[in-house]
Amino acid sequence: MLTAAPASGVARAAARASRGGGCLVPDALASTPSAVAPGAAGIIGPMHLLIPFAAPLSDAGRQALGVLALPQLAAWLAGAAPADEDARDEADALSLSPPHERALARLVGLAGADGALPWAAWQAARDGVDAADHAWALLTPAHWHLGTDQLTMRDPLDLQLDEPGSRALLDAVRDLFETEGYAVAWGAPTRWYLAHESLADLRSASPDRVIGRNVDPWLPPGREARRLRRLQNEVQMRLHEHPLNAAREAQGLPAVNSVWISGCGPAQATRWPAGLVVDDRLRRPALAEDWDAWVAAWQALDADAVARLRGAGEGATLTLCGERAALTLRAGAGSAWQRLRAHWRRADPRALLETL
Numbered sequence: 001m002l003t004a005a006p007a008s009g010v011a012r013a014a015a016r017a018s019r020g021g022g023c024l025v026p027d028a029l030a031s032t033p034s035a036v037a038p039g040a041a042g043i044i045g046p047m048h049l050l051i052p053f054a055a056p057l058s059d060a061g062r063q064a065l066g067v068l069a070l071p072q073l074a075a076w077l078a079g080a081a082p083a084d085e086d087a088r089d090e091a092d093a094l095s096l097s098p099p100h101e102r103a104l105a106r107l108v109g110l111a112g113a114d115g116a117l118p119w120a121a122w123q124a125a126r127d128g129v130d131a132a133d134h135a136w137a138l139l140t141p142a143h144w145h146l147g148t149d150q151l152t153m154r155d156p157l158d159l160q161l162d163e164p165g166s167r168a169l170l171d172a173v174r175d176l177f178e179t180e181g182y183a184v185a186w187g188a189p190t191r192w193y194l195a196h197e198s199l200a201d202l203r204s205a206s207p208d209r210v211i212g213r214n215v216d217p218w219l220p221p222g223r224e225a226r227r228l229r230r231l232q233n234e235v236q237m238r239l240h241e242h243p244l245n246a247a248r249e250a251q252g253l254p255a256v257n258s259v260w261i262s263g264c265g266p267a268q269a270t271r272w273p274a275g276l277v278v279d280d281r282l283r284r285p286a287l288a289e290d291w292d293a294w295v296a297a298w299q300a301l302d303a304d305a306v307a308r309l310r311g312a313g314e315g316a317t318l319t320l321c322g323e324r325a326a327l328t329l330r331a332g333a334g335s336a337w338q339r340l341r342a343h344w345r346r347a348d349p350r351a352l353l354e355t356l
Contacts, residue, residue, distance in 0.1 A: 046315035048276045049305055050107070052100030052208075053286035055322035055353035056294070057093055064291035065350055068298055072306040073349045076318070076331065083317055083330040090325045096205045096218075099326035099356070103319050104278065109270045115203035115220075118265025120193060127187030131267045134183065135200035138263040139192040140207055141169060143254035144236075150214040153260065155287055156207065160253060161189035165244055169256050172242050173235045180231065194261070198224045202264040210260060211287045220261075228261055235259055279305045322356025 056062060082088065089102055096115030097105075105117045112118060120138035124131040141161065143154045161169075166189040174184045183195040202225060205218040219229065236258050239245060245255040281301055285293035309316050314332035 046275050046317065047309055047312040048107070048273065048317040048319070049309050050100065050103060050276065050278045050319040050321065051282065051301065051305075052098075052278070052280055052321045053282040053294075053323075054298075054320040055356040056286060056291070057323045058289065060289065060291055061286070061294070062354070064295050065353060068295060068350055068353075070298065070302040070306070070349045072302045072310055076306060076310045076316075077329070077349060077352070080318070080329040080331045083328040087328045088325060089327075093323045096203060096209060098206055098208050098321070098323065100321035101206055101208070103321055103326040103328070107273055107276060107319075110268055112265055113203065115205060116201065116265055117263065118268060119263035121263075121265060121267035122270060123191060123263070124185065124187055124193045125267065127191060127193075129185045129187055129193060131193075131195075134195040134197060135202075135264060135266045137194045137196075137199045137202065137204075137261050139184075139194050140260040140262065141166065141190055141192065141256045142207075142258045142260050143256060144215065144258040145254075150216065152212060153207070153210050153215050153258075154254060155211050155284065156190040157284065158254060159190065159256060161256070163189055165248075166190070166192075168244055169239065169242065173238050173259075176231055176234050176238065180227070192259070198227075199264045200266055202228075202261075204262045204264055206262055207260050208283070208287065212289065215260075232259060232261070277305065320353065320356060322353065325356045327352070327356060 055065060089099060089106075091099065091102070091114070095102075097117050101117060101119070105112070105119075108122075110117050110119070110122060118136065120136040121131040123138065124136055140156050141159065142156055143159060144151045145154060167186055170184070170186050170192050177184050177194060181196060185193040185195070187193055202220060202222070204220045204225075210218045219225070239255070239257050242256075245257065249255055279301055281297045282294060285291070285297055306318075309318060312331075316331045317328060318330075319326055319328045
């Protein structure tokens with residue numbers, strides 16, 4: 001759940017391969033690589049805690065937000081203020097890149113338009129794939145559920161894919177892409193990769209935008225996207241016939257019956273900031289709309305990571321991310337924010353979270 005500066009070497013690669021990962025933004029948001037807990041020796045510099053899915057938009061989620069008790073966050077906010085003049089990143093719930101991905105991209109130095117943050121090349125390099133050349137896309141194995149009037153995508157982590165099964169399924173569809181000129185690479189059980197120059201400018205929705213929702217509005221437009229949708233249809237037919245899926249269904253596991261393409265673009269130079277910690281424990285209950293579990297996870301996070309943030313002193317930073325916006329706050333921020341600091345002291349954390 002907690003990610004600080006990623007470790008290096010063979011141990012890190014092995015840790016990633018064994019865990020997989022379900023979401024486009026690195027292990028940092030899905031299944032974390034060689035996690036270093038806040039306050040441990042691996043964190044150097046002022047702590048910066050980034051919390052995805054800190055606030056929901058649905059009516060049921062808003063009701064859950066109303067019962068949250070976050071005493072550590074309330075106490076920390078009393079001495080904090082917006083970190084700078086760009087502390088708030090505002091978009092809407094239909095942006096292709098959700099707030100936590102935009103916030104993390106800025107912190108590590110990734111640039112790109114909405115839906116064009118090149119997370120695939122970033123993560124591929126950390127999965128041991130040589131991502132220096134070409135443009136890359138993340139090809140996420142997925143289960144699409146057919147409802148009465150729409151297709152919805154489940155969280156890839158629900159697939160419980162292991163390495164042998166994941167490799168077998170990728171090998172079953174590999175030729176569909178390679179005959180079209182794409183390079184194909186395996187990174188982790190729920191992270192496959194494509195490389196092709198045509199992916200350089202393809203805008204696509206993060207899986208975290210699509211999970212649990214109708215996939216149709218999130219499918220990318222354009223010529224390259226149409227080619228990929230044709231290939232996606234061929235992948236679906238190939239996977240439907242695969243004996244591994246019959247075995248999975250016999251075990252009560254969802255079939256791997258589709259893929260999702262995201263995070264497109266060429267590699268960029270990046271750097272993981274000292275002290276940065278991403279705590280993603282709210283992600284799975286939020287995407288599953290399990291609001292009782294989300295409340296319990298938030299309260300545990302408050303007692304754990306936020307309590308450590310309180311102990312980190314002046315300069316400690318918190319980025320709270322909802323479905324529309326992200327807000328970055330810093331302990332002991334400068335005098336230009338004194339009036340705003342007075343506001344945070346009076347504010348219930350829940351009122352602040354409702355703005356995200």
